[in-house]
Amino acid sequence: MATGGGQVAVSDMTGAVWLIDPQTLEIRSEIATGQGAVWALALSDDGLWTGGNDGWIRRWSPEGAPLGTGAGVPEPTLTNPRGAEVFQACAVCHTLTPDDGQRAGPTLHNVFGRRIGTAPGYDYSDALLELDIVWTPQTVSELFEFGPDAYTPGSRMPEQRVPSAADRAALIEFLETATR
Incomplete structure (x- = not known):
């Protein structure tokens, strides 16, 4: 589930996503993503992003029309494609x-060595702000x-x-290179 742009988006294991009016709970549109289970959703004023079982990220218009695939996905490098x-x-x-x-989450730029909840411009949950974690290769590994x-x-x-x-x-090796 994700909220943003005056909408709520929910998905399921079949790859369907429903854009719902948060006031009336009416389904505004249904999207058949074709990517299997959707495990990540992000909504903004200009659209919806889905990430799913097929490993691709897809972008959709606020009405549910496809706008492309792969946006925001770094190309696998020759040194670390995995x-x-x-x-x-x-x-x-x-x-x-x-x-x-x-x-939907903060930028990972310069994440290593940064205390949790301190990336500028991101509105963190209170629960996360109370944690005492510094992002290192070990703490990122433990997170996942x-x-x-x-x-x-929280x-x-x-x-x-x-x-x-x-x-x-x-x-972690990829992030150590890509987030500098």
């Missing part, structure tokens, strides 16, 4: 550079090993885990 691939699920909510601004519900309880980050230690290591 890390870039794992990051695709994160790219729905997070950017890598300060120029790309905020999405245990999941946000366990590691950062945050608005959707439950995303990366069970494979090799995939977590690839993601």
Whole structure:
């Protein structure tokens, strides 16, 4: 579920997304994303972003028309294609550079060494602001090993885990390069 731009978006395991009027709870439009289970949604005034089981990010108009795929997804690099691939699920909510601004989550630019809840311009949950975590390769790995519900309880980050230690290591290596 995501809110923004005067709408609510909800999705399910089939890949369907419904844009709902928050006042009347009427379905404004239904989108068949064609990407399998949708595990990430972000809404803004100019559209909807979905990230799903197929590993692609898709952008939709506020009315539910497709606007393209792959936006905001870094191209896999020759040195770390697996890390870039794992990051695709994160790219729905997070950017890598300060120029790309905020999405549903804060930019990850210069994330390593930064205290949790301190990226400029992002409205963090009170629960997250009370945590005493500095983002390091180890803390990022633990976040995705245990999941946000366990590691950062009360945050608005959707439950995303990366069970494979090799995939977590690839993601961290990618982030160490891409977020500088």
